[in-house]
Every structure is written in C-alpha cells, then in structure tokens.
Amino acid sequence: MTSLPEGWQNTRQNMIMLQHCILKRVLQQFYSGNQETTKSLLSGFPAALQHGHRAAGHRSKSTGLPGESERTLIAIKPDGVQRRLVGQIIQRFEQRGFKLVGMKMMKVSEDLLSQHYCELRTKPFYPSLLHYMTSGPVVVMVWEGHKVVQTSRKMVGHTNPAEAQAGTVRGDFSIHVSRNVVHASDSLEGAQREIQLWFQGKELLNWDCCDQTSTCEV
Ligand code: IDP
Numbered sequence: 001m002t003s004l005p006e007g008w009q010n011t012r013q014n015m016i017m018l019q020h021c022i023l024k025r026v027l028q029q030f031y032s033g034n035q036e037t038t039k040s041l042l043s044g045f046p047a048a049l050q051h052g053h054r055a056a057g058h059r060s061k062s063t064g065l066p067g068e069s070e071r072t073l074i075a076i077k078p079d080g081v082q083r084r085l086v087g088q089i090i091q092r093f094e095q096r097g098f099k100l101v102g103m104k105m106m107k108v109s110e111d112l113l114s115q116h117y118c119e120l121r122t123k124p125f126y127p128s129l130l131h132y133m134t135s136g137p138v139v140v141m142v143w144e145g146h147k148v149v150q151t152s153r154k155m156v157g158h159t160n161p162a163e164a165q166a167g168t169v170r171g172d173f174s175i176h177v178s179r180n181v182v183h184a185s186d187s188l189e190g191a192q193r194e195i196q197l198w199f200q201g202k203e204l205l206n207w208d209c210c211d212q213t214s215t216c217e218v
C-alpha cells in the first residue's frame with residue numbers, strides 16, 4: 001500500500017481529530033436537549049469539517065488524489081527565470097486547467113541535480129548541463145490534474161527546441177537544446193520520484209478548485 005507523504009498524513013489526522021471533537025460536542029448538546037446550541041455548533045463549522053473527505057470530492061485512498069488525477073514536476077530553468085518567462089509559463093498550465101499544488105524558487109545544489117539527472121551522468125553534455133542548471137535560480141512546481149504527465153510533456157515540447165512545435169513552451173521560447181527553458185517529468189514513475197526529490201510532503205497542498213467539475217468529470 002502506498003503511504004501518504006508526512007504532511008498529508010498530519011493534515012488528515014488533524015481533520016479526523018477535529019471531526020471527532022465536533023461530533024462529540026454536537027452529541028453532548030443533542031443529548032442534553034439543547035437543540036439551539038447543536039444547530040449553532042453545526043452552522044459554525046465549514047462543510048469540509050462536517051463532511052470530511054466527501055466535501056473535498058472523491059479522493060483515492062492510495063494516492064490521496066481526486067479521481068484519476070496525477071501530479072507532475074515542472075521546473076522553469078535558469079534561462080527561463082533570467083528571461084522573465086515565469087509568468088507566461090505558469091499561465092499556460094493554469095489556462096489548460098491544471099492545479100498548482102506546490103511551488104518554490106531556489107538555487108539548486110549539484111547534489112540534487114545529480115540525482116535528478118542520474119540517467120544522464122555519462123552523457124558528454126552532462127558537465128555543461130550541471131553548470132547551466134546551477135547558474136541561477138529555478139522555479140519548481142508540482143501541477144495536478146487528469147493525465148497531467150503526458151499533457152505537460154506535449155505542452156513543453158521536444159527536448160531540442162529546433163524540433164519543437166510552435167505552440168509548445170520550448171517551440172515558442174527557445175532555439176537551442178542547451179537552453180530549453182523548462183523541465184517536465186517524462187512518466188508517472190519519474191514524476192513521483194522527482195516530486196519526492198524536490199519537495200517535502202508538507203510543501204504540497206491538497207486543495208479543491210472551485211472549477212474542478214468544469215474541467216473534469218468527477
Ligand atoms: P527532457 O528535458 O526533454 O526530458 P532529457 O533527454 O531528459 O530531455 O535531457 C535533460 C536535459 O538535458 C534537457 O532538457 C536539456 O537541458 C539537456 N540536454 C539534453 N540533450 C542535450 C544535448 O545534446 N546538449 C546539451 N544539453 C542537452
């Protein structure tokens with residue numbers, strides 16, 4: 001069984017403890033015959049606390065994600081940050097309908113990068129890739145949604161911008177493979193590995209978009 005990241009477990013446990021407290025107070029008031037207090041207690045708490053996970057949509061027990069949602073890691077590389085493309089890149093993912101569940105700006109250590117790009121260690125361009133990726137800050141994000149891994153790979157485009165289609169991030173904003181602006185996980189397993197590498201569980205937020213029934217059948 002897949003265990004939930006630490007932050008999620010805490011949130012879930014807090015939610016369950018709160019629900020128990022509310023229920024206990026409501027039952028105490030109900031059995032003491034104080035219906036007015038019972039009503040005001042219930043109205044004082046948001047629906048999410050009264051109904052727990054059901055108010056948050058159908059979440060899978062194993063992943064904690066709603067429906068068939070996936071998560072992926074997207075990073076705006078140092079050239080994207082230097083060229084002030086952060087806003088435009090985020091906008092594409094928002095407009096597509098994906099949900100941002102984690103984001104931070106950081107200077108990446110060589111240690112983290114060597115784990116991230118472990119499959120490329122033997123490539124001739126690996127030293128210059130490390131130099132480029134540590135040359136300035138990156139903005140790293142986790143996006144969630146239906147088939148977000150494969151869709152975001154299409155949105156990002158071919159590794160080599162010269163081959164990337166117009167309309168993709170790389171096809172619109174870059175010209176050379178050594179400065180291709182953005183990273184996107186290439187598989188579900190890769191995404192899970194990369195998210196764990198770049199983020200702690202408590203840095204990711206489980207939240208409900210008000211438009212989630214408009215972007216996907218729940
Ligand atoms: P991806 O980023 O599209 O998944 P990968 O093959 O995983 O592509 O390569 C990771 C990164 O390594 C690329 O995004 C690019 O920054 C860099 N890279 C890949 N091939 C070359 C190359 O031939 N020259 C220089 N850099 C490269």
Ligand code: MG
Nearest residue numbers: 183184185186
């Ligand atoms: Mg890759």
